[in-house]
Amino acid sequence: MVTAAKHILSREQGFLALGIDATEWFRSRAELIKTYGETARLREPEINVKQIEAYREGSVGWAVDTVMFRRPGMSEITMRHNFILHQENGEWKVVHAHYSFPVHDEGSLAVEE
Numbered sequence: 309m310v311t312a313a314k315h316i317l318s319r320e321q322g323f324l325a326l327g328i329d330a331t332e333w334f335r336s337r338a339e340l341i342k343t344y345g346e347t348a349r350l351r352e353p354e355i356n357v358k359q360i361e362a363y364r365e366g367s368v369g370w371a372v373d374t375v376m377f378r379r380p381g382m383s384e385i386t387m388r389h390n391f392i393l394h395q396e397n398g399e400w401k402v403v404h405a406h407y408s409f410p411v412h413d414e415g416s417l418a419v420e421e
Contacts, residue, residue, distance in 0.1 A: 313337075313344050318394060318401035325405040328387075340405075354378045358386075367395040386410060 317323065317337040325334040327343070334340040355375050362371035371391045378384040392404040 313341050316400070316402050317341065318396060318403045320394070320396065320401070320403060323403055325402075326407065328407050328409055354380075355387075364393075369393040369395075369400060 317340060319337055323335070323337050325340045326332060327334065332343075334343065355377055358374045358376055360371060360373040362369060364370075370393065371389075373389050375387050375389070376384050377387040386409065388408050388410055390406040390408075391402050393400045394403045395401075
């Protein structure tokens with residue numbers, strides 16, 4: 309995971325990734341790679357892509373996917389990613405990423421009465 313991140317994440321100013329926790333706003337490639345490294349020490353996850361859609365317009369691309377994510381000894385969960393990419397020196401680099409676990413609307417927008 310860390311090796312792949314080092315290759316696909318942009319070094320350009322303006323990089324931003326939003327993690328699954330409300331406090332996870334990674335404003336640099338280095339911050340996100342550090343977090344990937346800390347997470348990988350917990351045990352490398354198994355990730356199986358179930359659905360992916362990707363598009364491009366010139367040197368800008370975007371992609372969304374749904375994956376099944378599992379750590380050894382844990383239940384499998386659905387995770388989604390949203391990426392914006394930019395072509396830099398002939399290679400596609402992620403300039404923005406957003407990670408989420410889907411929840412049903414009824415639970416996420418509950419209002420106390």
